[in-house]
Amino acid sequence: MTANSGDYLAANRVRMGRPGVAGHGRDRFGLTGTSQAFDPRTVAIRPDLADIAVAGTHFAPHYAAPMMMSGVLPAAAMRASPSLDAEQTSELLFGEGFALLDLTGGWAWGYSLADHYVGYLAAEALGAPIAPTHRVAMIEAMLHSAPDAASGGPAVLPRGALVMGEAQGEWLKTAHGYLPLAALVEAGRAEDDPAAMAESMAGTPYLWGGRTANGIDCSGLVQLAWASAGIRLPRDSDLQLAALGADKDVAPADLARGDLVFFPGHVGIMADPGTLIHASRRWMEVRTEPLADVVARFAEEGHQPPVSGMKRLR
Numbered sequence: 001m002t003a004n005s006g007d008y009l010a011a012n013r014v015r016m017g018r019p020g021v022a023g024h025g026r027d028r029f030g031l032t033g034t035s036q037a038f039d040p041r042t043v044a045i046r047p048d049l050a051d052i053a054v055a056g057t058h059f060a061p062h063y064a065a066p067m068m069m070s071g072v073l074p075a076a077a078m079r080a081s082p083s084l085d086a087e088q089t090s091e092l093l094f095g096e097g098f099a100l101l102d103l104t105g106g107w108a109w110g111y112s113l114a115d116h117y118v119g120y121l122a123a124e125a126l127g128a129p130i131a132p133t134h135r136v137a138m139i140e141a142m143l144h145s146a147p148d149a150a151s152g153g154p155a156v157l158p159r160g161a162l163v164m165g166e167a168q169g170e171w172l173k174t175a176h177g178y179l180p181l182a183a184l185v186e187a188g189r190a191e192d193d194p195a196a197m198a199e200s201m202a203g204t205p206y207l208w209g210g211r212t213a214n215g216i217d218c219s220g221l222v223q224l225a226w227a228s229a230g231i232r233l234p235r236d237s238d239l240q241l242a243a244l245g246a247d248k249d250v251a252p253a254d255l256a257r258g259d260l261v262f263f264p265g266h267v268g269i270m271a272d273p274g275t276l277i278h279a280s281r282r283w284m285e286v287r288t289e290p291l292a293d294v295v296a297r298f299a300e301e302g303h304q305p306p307v308s309g310m311k312r313l314r
Contacts, residue, residue, distance in 0.1 A: 041089075041236065044101055044111050044118045051101055051111075066099035066110060069126040070162075072176075074155050075212045076125030078117065082107035088209035090117050090220070090235050092125060094155075095132055095162030115223070117235040132162035134172055134184040137191075137228070139200060139213045141183035147171040149180070158212035159197075160224055162187060190230030195258045198225040198269045198277045204286040206279050218267050218279045221286060222260060225269055231313055237267040241309050250312040261291065262308040263298050 036057045043058070044051035050060035071092040079086040082105065090112065092098055097113030098121065108126055111118045141161075142153040147168060154177055157163070163184070165174035172179045191197065198221055207215025211224060219237040226233050233240045241262045250259055259270045268278030268291075276291045298306035 042116050064101045066101050068129045069098045069100050070129045071096045072127035073125045074157050076121050078119035082120045089119050090209050091211040093161045094157050115235045130164040132187040133164050135187050136161040137185045138183040141179055143177040145177050147178045191228040194225040194229040195269055195271055197228045201286045206284045216279050221279045222267050222269055244311045248311040250310045260311045264303045
């Protein structure tokens with residue numbers, strides 16, 4: 001964090017006047033109309049504060065203009081509340097953007113720029129924003145202290161991490177150290193086969209809110225796979241399904257590699273017309289298994305219908 005980040009937030013926080021009554025000061029204004037319902041996972045509103053971007057549709061005592069930051073830890077837990085004991089809801093990867101709205105007691109509140117997911121991060125997880133030049137394409141990439149494979153490294157970055165640097169021979173020099181170019185792709189490059197990325201994560205432990213090889217959940221796996229193909233998806237499976245309209249529907253008989261299959265509270269990606277790759281809470285790992293077996297389990301658990309949707313992204 002920059003030393004004056006708290007001052008920035010204070011200067012950009014706006015107090016709201018009484019609904020329907022215009023304020024008389026430069027920092028006050030009035031709102032009219034009915035506040036709309038919202039999903040707190042993707043709309044940054046707390047009882048005391050909201051993102052200024054929603055001021056036209058949602059009431060809050062104060063609004064804040066976000067301060068753009070980037071992740072500086074390999075992967076930082078995003079939590080539902082400002083406590084180490086709070087539920088982990090997602091992770092911010094190294095280099096990913098974060099819109100900071102409040103900084104209190106060592107906790108940063110805001111949302112990830114990759115998927116607009118709202119949560120709390122330890123303040124130490126954030127630093128100055130970057131303009132990424134490359135993305136980690138391997139499951140993990142060692143950040144070295146020198147352009148030498150034998151050198152030690154300050155960190156191991158996960159797949160999907162974003163970095164900014166200058167190529168020097170077979171290495172990328174960054175402000176944090178050196179990365180082998182063989183482990184990277186250009187930031188804007190789209191992979192052709194997102195299912196291959198998901199398959200490479202086989203055996204990864206299941207972790208609620210996880211997005212790395214240290215632990216991942218079902219929607220995190222799907223999100224990471226399709227991000228490698230240049231398509232951004234929301235964070236949670238129900239949000240992903242809602243974001244993919246009827247024009248993305250695919251019939252069961254037409255399922256193909258890369259298609260997504262949604263279940264109540266779950267999602268996976270097809271390896272072939274009859275095989276699903278998914279991060280399974282039942283098996284507590286990323287596993288490939290027959291789609292029919294997964295459908296049957298959801299039916300046995302009383303879910304009718306057991307499948308919520310089938311989607312083809314491209």
